[in-house]
Every structure is written in C-alpha cells, then in structure tokens.
Amino acid sequence: MRSRAAILHDVGGPWSVEEFELDPPRAGEVLVEMAAAGLCHSDDHILKGDMSAPNEVLRSLGLPTMFPTIGGHEGSGIVREVGDGVTEFAPGDHVVTSFVAVCGQCRWCATGMEYLCDAGIGTLTPGMPTDGTFRHHTSEGKSLGHISKIGAFAEHTVVAADSLVKIEPELSLVPAALLACAIPTGYGSAVNRGGVRGGDTVVVIGAGGIGTGAIQGARINGAAQIVAVDPVEFKQKSALRFGATHSAANAAEALDLVRDLTYGVMADAVVVSPSLITPDDVRDALKLTRKGGTCVLTGMTSQLTHSVKLNLQDFILMNKTLAGTVFGSCNPRADVVRLARLYQTSQLMLDEMITRRYRLDDVNDAYADLLNGEIIRGVIDFGIS
Ligand SMILES: NC(=O)c1ccc[n+]([C@@H]2O[C@H](COP(=O)([O-])OP(=O)(O)OC[C@H]3O[C@@H](n4cnc5c(N)ncnc54)[C@H](O)[C@@H]3O)[C@@H](O)[C@H]2O)c1
Ligand SMILES: [Zn+2]
Ligand SMILES: [Zn+2]
Numbered sequence: 001m002r003s004r005a006a007i008l009h010d011v012g013g014p015w016s017v018e019e020f021e022l023d024p025p026r027a028g029e030v031l032v033e034m035a036a037a038g039l040c041h042s043d044d045h046i047l048k049g050d051m052s053a054p055n056e057v058l059r060s061l062g063l064p065t066m067f068p069t070i071g072g073h074e075g076s077g078i079v080r081e082v083g084d085g086v087t088e089f090a091p092g093d094h095v096v097t098s099f100v101a102v103c104g105q106c107r108w109c110a111t112g113m114e115y116l117c118d119a120g121i122g123t124l125t126p127g128m129p130t131d132g133t134f135r136h137h138t139s140e141g142k143s144l145g146h147i148s149k150i151g152a153f154a155e156h157t158v159v160a161a162d163s164l165v166k167i168e169p170e171l172s173l174v175p176a177a178l179l180a181c182a183i184p185t186g187y188g189s190a191v192n193r194g195g196v197r198g199g200d201t202v203v204v205i206g207a208g209g210i211g212t213g214a215i216q217g218a219r220i221n222g223a224a225q226i227v228a229v230d231p232v233e234f235k236q237k238s239a240l241r242f243g244a245t246h247s248a249a250n251a252a253e254a255l256d257l258v259r260d261l262t263y264g265v266m267a268d269a270v271v272v273s274p275s276l277i278t279p280d281d282v283r284d285a286l287k288l289t290r291k292g293g294t295c296v297l298t299g300m301t302s303q304l305t306h307s308v309k310l311n312l313q314d315f316i317l318m319n320k321t322l323a324g325t326v327f328g329s330c331n332p333r334a335d336v337v338r339l340a341r342l343y344q345t346s347q348l349m350l351d352e353m354i355t356r357r358y359r360l361d362d363v364n365d366a367y368a369d370l371l372n373g374e375i376i377r378g379v380i381d382f383g384i385s
C-alpha cells in the first residue's frame with residue numbers, strides 16, 4: 001500500500017514529508033495506522049548526527065548509512081492487520097509503540113529487564129527486528145529504515161509485534177502517545193533508576209518532555225522538594241505546574257538553591273535530561289548529588305563525547321552512584337499499563353504536557369518550536385481518533 005511519512009534522507013535533514021510504499025506485515029509483524037506521534041528530542045539527534053547506528057553494523061548489512069529513514073518512535077495507533085503467528089494483537093486493538101522491541105525470551109526479558117532486550121538493542125540499525133529485511137520503501141523502490149523499528153512519523157507503519165503494547169480502547173490515543181517514550185523514560189529515570197522515595201529532594205536538569213516525566217515521577221512517589229533546572233523561563237514556569245517546588249536557570253543557581261534547601265546535604269537523586277548532555281553537565285550534576293545519592297544520566301550525548309571529568313576522589317569517598325538509563329529502565333509490557341492507570345486516575349498529567357498539536361506536514365515547524373523552547377511536548381495528530 002501507499003502511505004505518507006516524514007523521512008530523513010541524510011544527516012542535516014530537513015524532514016521530507018512524502019509518499020512511500022509499505023508491504024503487508026509478515027510473520028510476527030503488525031500493520032498499525034498511527035493516531036499520534038510525539039516529537040522527542042532523540043529524533044532531532046538523529047537528524048543532527050549526534051546519534052546514529054554503528055557503521056560496522058551497517059557495513060555488514062551492505063548498507064552505506066542508516067538513511068533514508070522514517071522518523072518517530074513515540075507513537076500510538078490502531079492495529080489494522082496482523083501477520084502470521086501474531087496472537088496477542090487483532091485488528092482494531094489500540095496500541096502504543098515501544099522503542100525497545102521486547103522478545104520476552106532473552107536473559108534480560110526473563111529477569112525483569114525488558115529495556116535491555118537483545119531484540120531491542122539494534123534499535124538504530126535499519127530493517128525489521130523479525131528478519132532484518134524491509135517493509136518500507138521509498139517511492140523509487142529504495143529500502144527505507146524506520147527509526148527505532150517504529151517509524152511513528154508515518155500514517156501507517158509495519159512493526160514487529162514485539163514493538164507494541166496494547167492499551168485500553170477507552171484511553172485517548174493522542175495523550176497515550178506520551179506513554180511510548182517521554183513518560184516512561186522520565187518517570188522511570190526518577191523512580192526506577194534514581195530510587196526516589198517519600199520526602200526526597202530531587203533535581204531534574206532539563207524540563208522538556210523527558211524532564212517533565214521525571215518531575216511527575218518524583219511528585220507521584222512523594223518527593224518533598226523537586227528542583228527543575230532549565231535556561232528557558234517558560235520551562236521553569238511549566239515545571240512548577242507539573243510538581244516542581246522550585247526552579248533555577250542553570251546548575252550554578254541550582255547549587256546555591258539546593259544547598260539552602262537541604263542544609264548542605266544536597267539532592268537524594270538528580271535526573272539529567274537536557275537537550276544534549278555535555279561533560280560539564282555530568283560534573284555539575286554530581287556536585288548536586290548528596291553523599292550516597294544517585295545521579296541518573298537520561299539525556300543523550302553526542303557520539304563524539306568520549307570522556308567526562310569529575311572529582312573522582314569525591315565521587316568514591318562520598319559513595320555516589322552515577323547511572324545511565326535507557327527507557328527509564330522500564331518494562332514496556334508492565335509499566336505502560338501502570339502509567340496509563342496513573343493518567344486515568346488523574347495523577348499523571350499528559351494532556352497538559354501537549355503544548356501544541358501539529359499535522360504531519362508541519363513536522364519541521366514543530367521541531368523548530370521545540371528547539372526554540374516553545375513546547376513541552378509537541379504531538380503530530382493524524383486525526384483518526
Ligand atoms: N535515555 C533514553 O532512553 C532517552 C529516551 C528519550 C530521550 N532521551 C534524551 O533525553 C533528552 C531530553 O529529551 P526531550 O525530548 O525531553 O527534549 P526537550 O527538548 O523536550 O527537553 C530538553 C530541555 O533541556 C533544556 N536544556 C537545554 N540545555 C540545558 C542545560 N544546559 N541545562 C538545563 N536544561 C537545559 C531545554 O531548554 C529543554 O527544556 C534528549 O537528549 C533525548 O535524546 C533519552
Ligand atoms: Zn524518545
Ligand atoms: Zn528479550
């Protein structure tokens with residue numbers, strides 16, 4: 001069938017909205033009509049070349065680069081067709097995407113670490129996770145990748161059943177898209193990786209989509225003081241709406257503030273989720289972390305960042321933890337449903353995070369708005385729900 005998508009032809013972009021050819025789903029695969037796609041900063045990192053698939057993997061597949069590729073990994077939609085052997089989904093089911101494909105069989109899935117699933121690890125390598133071949137093709141017949149094996153910036157996409165999580169049909173599909181990345185990544189960064197508990201002091205550096213998920217995770221789990229750090233005034237103000245108790249424009253301001261708030265103890269957990277993490281951000285975040293506390297690196301860094309400098313003796317003797325996280329260390333099949341329930345019981349604010357809705361054709365304007373600091377989360381609304 002023919003469909004339309006926002007495609008990157010090379011590093012630097014822009015997103016090109018055009019028609020493409022989509023094959024029917026094969027064994028283990030599902031055709032999804034997208035309802036909504038969130039504008040996560042990670043897709044912009046792929047456009048900018050901050051992040052890409054490892055070249056040696058691509059060469060072994062005979063592919064020069066990961067381009068052309070359809071963008072988008074944070075999506076919701078409706079199942080339209082299932083391939084052979086797919087028993088867990090049927091046409092009409094409502095789903096959100098999981099940017100980590102989850103096989104349910106590997107060592108990591110079997111031990112409650114679906115976010116590390118062996119099937120999900122090649123998320124930037126083009127081709128289907130089922131058999132490595134392509135269902136998406138440009139109108140000239142060229143193989144077309146789909147970011148994170150999802151391709152949410154498309155009216156229709158074919159994904160592995162392992163890349164989907166079923167949700168209740170009553171759940172509104174547009175806010176549900178945020179359950180595919182921003183919310184689990186942010187919420188889980190604070191709760192699963194940062195271990196936030198009642199009464200804690202938490203700092204969230206970067207109050208965009210992911211940071212707002214982290215702020216909400218901290219609030220819902222009882223943090224007493226939540227400091228949002230963001231250079232953009234609008235983000236500082238909005239953070240207060242989602243549960244931050246204080247805000248600061250930069251790490252230096254936050255250091256003074258957190259020192260005062262904690263009588264010098266500093267924060268129990270720090271979530272670092274700015275647009276792009278620099279080595280200085282890591283050093284600053286560790287200064288904000290108390291002895292025995294945890295500093296969680298959630299934001300992406302450039303693939304050219306190979307080292308960070310930190311006060312190593314302080315780090316060792318103050319018994320600090322520096323943790324990375326993918327997908328907020330969430331298990332998509334268990335956690336997306338739990339987070340949906342928090343939304344349905346009015347604890348998790350999703351609608352309020354969607355500052356603007358866009359049409360697929362406006363994807364470049366939408367990313368310009370994100371980079372100008374104008375939106376918490378922008379969402380492409382495909383208008384089917
Ligand atoms: N680890 C994962 O699994 C995962 C998943 C999704 C996204 N990410 C990454 O998380 C990061 C945030 O994504 P997002 O979609 O929330 O982006 P976003 O653009 O919505 O938010 C980033 C925020 O950081 C702020 N900011 C920029 N520089 C800052 C600085 N020096 N200090 C404090 N704040 C600063 C911006 O004003 C913005 O509000 C990106 O790097 C993205 O790639 C990681
Ligand atoms: Zn994302
Ligand atoms: Zn697995």
